[in-house]
Amino acid sequence: MQKKLILAALATAFGMSATASNAASDGGTLQAVTDKGFVQCGVTGGVRGFSAPDADNNWSGLEVDFCRALGAAIFDDVDAVRYTPLTSTERFAALSSGEIDVLSRTTTWTMTRDTSLGINFVGVMFYDGQGFMVRKSDGIDSAFDLDGASVCIEAGTTTELNAADFFSSNDIAVNTVVFEEQDEVIQAYQDGRCDVFTTDSSALAAERLSLEDPGAHVILSEIISKEPLGPSVRQGDDAWFNLNRWVYFLLLNAEELGVTQANVDEMLASDNPAIKRLLGVEGTYGDMIGVSNDWGYRIIKALGNYGEMYERHVGPQTEIGIARGVNALWTDGGIQYAPPVR
Amino acid sequence: MAKTTSNSSNSVSVVRSEMAPDMPPPIRTDGIVAWLRSNLFNSVSNSILTILSVLMIYYALSALIGYVVADAIWQGTTGTDCRVEGSGMCWPYIFNKLDFFIYGFYPDTEYWRPNIAFAIGAVLLFLLATPRIPGKMIWGFLFLIVYPVVTFFLINGGGFTGLVEVPTEKWGGLMLTLVVAVTGIVASFPLGILLALGRRSKMPMMRSVCVVFIELWRGVPLITVLFMASVMLPLFLPEGTNFDKLVRALVGVTLFTAAYTAEVVRGGLQAVDKGQYEAADALGLNYAQATTLIILPQALKMVIPGIVNNSISLFKDTTLVSIVGLVDILGAVRAASASQGWTAPTIPITGYFFAAAVFWVFTFAMSRYSQYMERQLDTGHKS
Numbered sequence: 001m002q003k004k005l006i007l008a009a010l011a012t013a014f015g016m017s018a019t020a021s022n023a024a025s026d027g028g029t030l031q032a033v034t035d036k037g038f039v040q041c042g043v044t045g046g047v048r049g050f051s052a053p054d055a056d057n058n059w060s061g062l063e064v065d066f067c068r069a070l071g072a073a074i075f076d077d078v079d080a081v082r083y084t085p086l087t088s089t090e091r092f093a094a095l096s097s098g099e100i101d102v103l104s105r106t107t108t109w110t111m112t113r114d115t116s117l118g119i120n121f122v123g124v125m126f127y128d129g130q131g132f133m134v135r136k137s138d139g140i141d142s143a144f145d146l147d148g149a150s151v152c153i154e155a156g157t158t159t160e161l162n163a164a165d166f167f168s169s170n171d172i173a174v175n176t177v178v179f180e181e182q183d184e185v186i187q188a189y190q191d192g193r194c195d196v197f198t199t200d201s202s203a204l205a206a207e208r209l210s211l212e213d214p215g216a217h218v219i220l221s222e223i224i225s226k227e228p229l230g231p232s233v234r235q236g237d238d239a240w241f242n243l244n245r246w247v248y249f250l251l252l253n254a255e256e257l258g259v260t261q262a263n264v265d266e267m268l269a270s271d272n273p274a275i276k277r278l279l280g281v282e283g284t285y286g287d288m289i290g291v292s293n294d295w296g297y298r299i300i301k302a303l304g305n306y307g308e309m310y311e312r313h314v315g316p317q318t319e320i321g322i323a324r325g326v327n328a329l330w331t332d333g334g335i336q337y338a339p340p341v342r
Numbered sequence: 343m344a345k346t347t348s349n350s351s352n353s354v355s356v357v358r359s360e361m362a363p364d365m366p367p368p369i370r371t372d373g374i375v376a377w378l379r380s381n382l383f384n385s386v387s388n389s390i391l392t393i394l395s396v397l398m399i400y401y402a403l404s405a406l407i408g409y410v411v412a413d414a415i416w417q418g419t420t421g422t423d424c425r426v427e428g429s430g431m432c433w434p435y436i437f438n439k440l441d442f443f444i445y446g447f448y449p450d451t452e453y454w455r456p457n458i459a460f461a462i463g464a465v466l467l468f469l470l471a472t473p474r475i476p477g478k479m480i481w482g483f484l485f486l487i488v489y490p491v492v493t494f495f496l497i498n499g500g501g502f503t504g505l506v507e508v509p510t511e512k513w514g515g516l517m518l519t520l521v522v523a524v525t526g527i528v529a530s531f532p533l534g535i536l537l538a539l540g541r542r543s544k545m546p547m548m549r550s551v552c553v554v555f556i557e558l559w560r561g562v563p564l565i566t567v568l569f570m571a572s573v574m575l576p577l578f579l580p581e582g583t584n585f586d587k588l589v590r591a592l593v594g595v596t597l598f599t600a601a602y603t604a605e606v607v608r609g610g611l612q613a614v615d616k617g618q619y620e621a622a623d624a625l626g627l628n629y630a631q632a633t634t635l636i637i638l639p640q641a642l643k644m645v646i647p648g649i650v651n652n653s654i655s656l657f658k659d660t661t662l663v664s665i666v667g668l669v670d671i672l673g674a675v676r677a678a679s680a681s682q683g684w685t686a687p688t689i690p691i692t693g694y695f696f697a698a699a700v701f702w703v704f705t706f707a708m709s710r711y712s713q714y715m716e717r718q719l720d721t722g723h724k725s
Contacts, residue, residue, distance in 0.1 A: 045667065045673060048681075053677050054682060055451065055683065057442045057448075059447070084511060085667045097573075099587070184448070210689075
């Protein structure tokens with residue numbers, strides 16, 4: 001009690017009033033967000049391509065763009081978002097205590113997290129998974145050609161187990177060289193002590209950039225483990241969950257229908273009923289999730305579709321350069337698939 | 343007797359009759375050579391140690407200067423320019439990200455606001471810290487009471503100020519480090535003195551409250567305090583109240599530091615001679631008068647090194663706020679190393695070098711000032 005009094009006194013002294021948490025309001029998270037005028041979004045404190053400061057000192061990245069899409073859908077303003085950089089230990093507590101409205105922070109969707117932490121995963125923004133990096137000069141283009149290679153791995157991690165499973169189940173004989181620390185692994189790979197370096201593919205792409213000559217190394221397309229990364233929200237607020245989920249689906253649907261940031265204005269006049277529904281020309285799909293009916297138009301106009309976001313932050317044209325792979329739409333051989341807006 | 347006898351055969355004159363032999367010139371007793379000789383090379387072991395030390399300093403310095411200056415990259419616009427084999431620090435990265443390191447996510451059109459706040463703080467601190475300048479009560483009041491309020495409204499804006507509101511989430515970099523450190527140091531000091539007096543109080547209730555408070559906060563690592571404040575506290579508070587994250591961290595840091603300051607001050611109180619207390623009583627001073635006029639001035643003077651030690655340690659500990667997601671200078675350095683366009687192998691090390699240099703400059707200044715104050719306040723008790 002005394003501590004609380006001190007806190008209250010100090011907070012008053014600093015001119016800050018206790019702000020109403022969204023969790024408490026009767027109208028749910030969406031009502032609370034609308035009232036305060038911004039979405040509070042939990043992000044990572046710096047992961048290349050996913051969330052990092054850009055040249056103008058604003059948060060930018062694939063996961064940041066999801067929060068901006070929420071801002072666009074609710075307020076028609078991608079900047080109506082406040083960011084809370086979170087560490088991996090405090091992220092779930094921050095979400096369940098109502099400090100943030102949505103957690104969009106390289107979080108792997110697992111059964112334990114989904115069922116026991118009081119959170120719901122909205123979807124998968126990025127299908128990560130363990131991959132392999134080799135030297136271009138070795139001329140290897142598939143993980144199935146690695147027979148006889150030596151592989152650098154960090155000891156005692158799931159990475160090591162995944163690799164062992166993959167190689168033994170595919171009858172590939174490799175020599176594993178095990179190190180205690182990730183830094184040692186990358187150093188050993190750089191020094192030529194092994195032919196292959198393996199870890200999660202997004203980390204692989206980032207590590208590649210810290211090598212002396214990134215262009216001399218290539219990441220193979222095979223992914224051997226499942227690390228689906230996606231945003232999550234508090235359990236028990238279905239309206240807010242639906243909004244988040246459909247913002248994510250909208251980004252995928254827009255790409256599937258060929259609606260881009262550049263052509264969205266022309267697409268308003270499209271005859272395709274699916275596009276009409278998507279952009280709010282027809283139907284009241286915005287009402288169903290508690291936002292304006294042109295929510296789709298707003299998001300695409302401001303940020304583009306999922307594919308554009310991907311290309312902008314992590315795609316092959318960026319520094320980090322991760323190929324679409326499984327993150328391509330189902331129509332392009334990937335597994336990103338969204339139910340229709342109908 | 344025999345000696346006199348034997349000499350008596352010669353002349354008895356006491357005046358020397360031949361020139362004394364030439365002596366070698368005396369070893370110089372002043373100048374740099376003499377100093378070197380008597381201090382660095384006065385014995386074989388000392389000479390060996392001197393040479394070894396000089397070699398060590400040479401290797402360390404040449405490596406450092408090589409990395410920071412000679413082999414460093416000075417020109418460029420992206421990380422690619424720093425991708426040179428065997429190169430040192432990537433200075434273009436520092437130049438490019440300097441505003442981020444200093445202000446964090448603070449909007450760049452509003453940089454003048456923290457700048458003015460810094461400037462006012464520096465002027466007030468100078469007025470307060472220079473012994474020759476009179477009016478310490480006024481400066482102290484302005485710096486300790488008025489300045490924090492003004493700074494808050496200036497940097498945060500919003501409300502009646504008519505300035506664009508910049509929420510604390512956007513505060514960052516060196517600015518945030520200074521906010522946390524200055525608040526922690528300034529706010530914990532009076533609290534620490536009160537706790538120290540309370541712990542030596544004759545009132546049992548008062549004493550036990552202070553003892554429990556001090557021992558509780560001293561017994562917990564700062565990282566735990568911050569973590570509790572940031573993660574656990576919101577879960578305990580009734581739903582609907584949510585304190586600003588920065589305020590929670592500031593309160594945690596202040597209470598933590600106050601416990602340490604209290605023990606330092608208590609050391610000073612105990613070192614004041616019993617006769618001083620008795621003399622104060624004999625003069626008919628009451629407790630408040632005796633404490634503020636006789637005891638505290640002497641006690642605080644003695645614990646200046648301890649207090650500065652605390653402050654320096656707190657200043658460096660502010661980096662721990664980055665684990666609760668506040669982007670202090672270290673957090674900014676970490677976040678910036680993942681930003682697009684800067685991907686050379688030397689980028690992360692460059693950032694850490696910069697942060698280390700900034701911390702060193704501030705802590706070294708604090709330590710020099712405390713030595714200056716000790717000399718100023720020295721009344722001859724120190725040997």
